[in-house]
Amino acid sequence: xxxxxxxxxxxxxxxDALAANWRWLRARGGEAACGAAVKANGYGLGAxxxxxxxxxxxxxxxxxxxxxxxxxxxxxxxxxxLSVLHGVREADxxxxxxxxxxxxxxxxxxxARWKAAGGGVCDVMIDTGMNRLGLRPEEAGVLDGLAIETxxxxxxxxxxxxHPMNARQLAAFRQVHAAIPAKRYSLxxxxxxxxxxxxxxxxxxxGLALYGGVPVPDDxxxxxxxxxxxxxxxxxxxxxxxxxxxxxxxxxxxxxxxxCRVAILNVGYADGYLRGFSNIGSWRSRDATYPxxxxxxxxxxxxxxxxxxxxxxxxxxxxxxxxxxRMSGLSQYELLTTLGHRYQRRWT
Ligand SMILES: *Cc1c(COP(=O)(O)O)cnc(C)c1O
Numbered sequence: 001x002x003x004x005x006x007x008x009x010x011x012x013x014x015x016d017a018l019a020a021n022w023r024w025l026r027a028r029g030g031e032a033a034c035g036a037a038v039k040a041n042g043y044g045l046g047a048x049x050x051x052x053x054x055x056x057x058x059x060x061x062x063x064x065x066x067x068x069x070x071x072x073x074x075x076x077x078x079x080x081x082l083s084v085l086h087g088v089r090e091a092d093x094x095x096x097x098x099x100x101x102x103x104x105x106x107x108x109x110x111x112a113r114w115k116a117a118g119g120g121v122c123d124v125m126i127d128t129g130m131n132r133l134g135l136r137p138e139e140a141g142v143l144d145g146l147a148i149e150t151x152x153x154x155x156x157x158x159x160x161x162x163h164p165m166n167a168r169q170l171a172a173f174r175q176v177h178a179a180i181p182a183k184r185y186s187l188x189x190x191x192x193x194x195x196x197x198x199x200x201x202x203x204x205x206x207g208l209a210l211y212g213g214v215p216v217p218d219d220x221x222x223x224x225x226x227x228x229x230x231x232x233x234x235x236x237x238x239x240x241x242x243x244x245x246x247x248x249x250x251x252x253x254x255x256x257x258x259x260c261r262v263a264i265l266n267v268g269y270a271d272g273y274l275r276g277f278s279n280i281g282s283w284r285s286r287d288a289t290y291p292x293x294x295x296x297x298x299x300x301x302x303x304x305x306x307x308x309x310x311x312x313x314x315x316x317x318x319x320x321x322x323x324x325x326r327m328s329g330l331s332q333y334e335l336l337t338t339l340g341h342r343y344q345r346r347w348t
Pocket of ligand 1: 037039085154188189190191205206207208209
């Protein structure tokens, strides 16, 4: 990467907010240890930086999706371990046997593969109703003889606290807890932690809320307790005057009712500012808020501004993830994980 050229697009990661969110989630989990999901490059923020910052806070259990992510992450800090959620395909075995991480075995096939290779300590996922990854509880017989560090399951509806599925999965996981021996048990993601202490067991696995996502935005305590950990800023690379009745952008979806001034920002859908923000989004500079006009392009977006805005100014995106999600029709997860690779990243 030629980082000698300063980018006109920045992502500032607030390490203190990340750490504070982790401590808030740990406290919500009561006695349980609090881990961290850093898959998808730390939900777009940069997995290595997230691991290092949270390890300094005392986080010891990290999760990625696959072995390529585990390899990219590099060695874990002293005392910390990494688990690979997608388990082991045949092609993963060399990486898995290298000891860089523990696999989360998800199927009888994974278990057989791991046993045949004499793989050692592992994690196991039991499906308690989501029907995504994991063995059915009835298949638990195949686990005999395995050294299971953490036995996991995953909640399908935790961000809907009143959904009957939550209690059903909790009851199913309690039965699994009684029937399958493991060193530790883990059920809750971010939203699961917010369902209350009974969901925490020995270890929780938050992702979204670490990064400032709010699982249930209507819950005032979550809104107050969780802070955005990512600030996005884009530079104004041109300012232009637009005449009455002229249009702005692809599809000419915005027409000027009166002569006005338009600033063009160096950010677009390739940077995760997706088309759902067309004619709806807004950007901030020095306490003023400016609306997005027209369609978001791949690399550019137009905003309506006043005389005070100049080429070279920087605009910030509102950091309220639930509000951005509502506005754009995207999930908070999508907003984070689609950020892309063109940001100049820095930590504060
Ligand atoms: C992604 C993931 C998590 C973290 O979920 P969030 O909703 O982001 O907190 C936890 N457990 C598993 C199995 C996951 O796939």
